[in-house]
Amino acid sequence: MTVLILSLLTGCDFIKNAFTYKDKTKGFIESVLKKDYNNAIGYFAMEHEIAKDSNSEEMKASFARFREIIVKDFGTDLDFTFMNAEKKFSTKEEENTAPNTTVALIEFSNGKEFGIFKVVFDDKSGKILNINTLDVKKPVPSMIYFWLFGLVALCVPIFNIYVIRQIKKSDLRKKKLKYIAVFVFNVPALTYAAVSGFSFNILSFQILLGLSFSYMGYLGSVWTFGIPLGGLYWFWKIRQRKIEVAETEVAAY
Incomplete structure (x- = not known):
């Protein structure tokens, strides 16, 4: 099965529209x-x-029923956060996003x-075609630990x-290969x-200097960092080389 998801970076119009999805x-x-x-x-x-x-x-009646569900579970004082928007193309027809529509996920909290x-939006008018709540009702997490972990991850x-x-400063050869390793x-x-909370993936490679970050509502707030094995190895090799050079210079005296 082939699945292609076009994210917010698909095009300028898509990006512009995405910023209106939350407001609408x-x-x-x-x-x-x-x-x-x-x-x-x-x-x-x-x-x-x-x-x-x-x-x-009939629409007004359905809105009234929709209101009852929201008020019962979350009340009437809500904050909204845009999570993401996508178009999905798959070899399985039932998984495709309908033509000329965009699916947006909007997080709300009391x-x-x-x-x-x-929320399904019509690309032409930018208005709503369909809206429903996903089966998600979770406590708002404390973000203190999230940001503290981020400080560690930035290291x-x-x-x-x-x-x-x-x-770059060293006299090592084939520096490009060493950069790639890092x-x-x-x-x-x-x-x-x-x-x-925490999870560990032994086979997950974090390229681009070892860090990835997502901040799209509570459910989409994630820090991931990889153990810098390439950096640690070449840090050790350069230190060893400096020690050897220093010992050689001392021996020469």
Whole structure:
């Protein structure tokens, strides 16, 4: 099976639209919570083929039921965070994103718990075609440990940059291969996710100086760093070389 996911970097228009997905979702949900269902309908792509035959009264009734679910589980005072938006193309037709649509995930929180809206947007009008809540209701995690772990994780690229500078200053040959080793051999990897905590992956290579970072709502907040084996090896080799040179110079006297 082949799956291709186009992320926010697919194109300028896609990026521009992505920044509006949260605001439109927030506007719709706030209208629903206020029982302003006429305004809520305005956020929907009523001119789209999927929705053009929709009955406004039936839509209002569905909004009322949707409101009951949200209020029961999360209350009416919500904050919203954009997580991601994507188009998915797969050899399995049922997994494809519908043509000319984009699926966005919007996280919402009442300060104690959070959930996720899955929202389908019409690319032409930029309005909503469908919205539902995913089966997610989790306590809002403390972000203190997340950011503390981040401080530790940042030490890895700093160390690797230091080693690269030492390689550049040294008289070692084939320096490009050594740079590649520092970039690539950051393995195994240690991950800290704000929601699920620590995990360890023995075969995960963290290229680009050994660090990856994601900050897309609570569920998408993740630090990962690889043990800098390449950097540690060449740090040791350069130190050994300096010691040998120093001993040779002392012996010469």
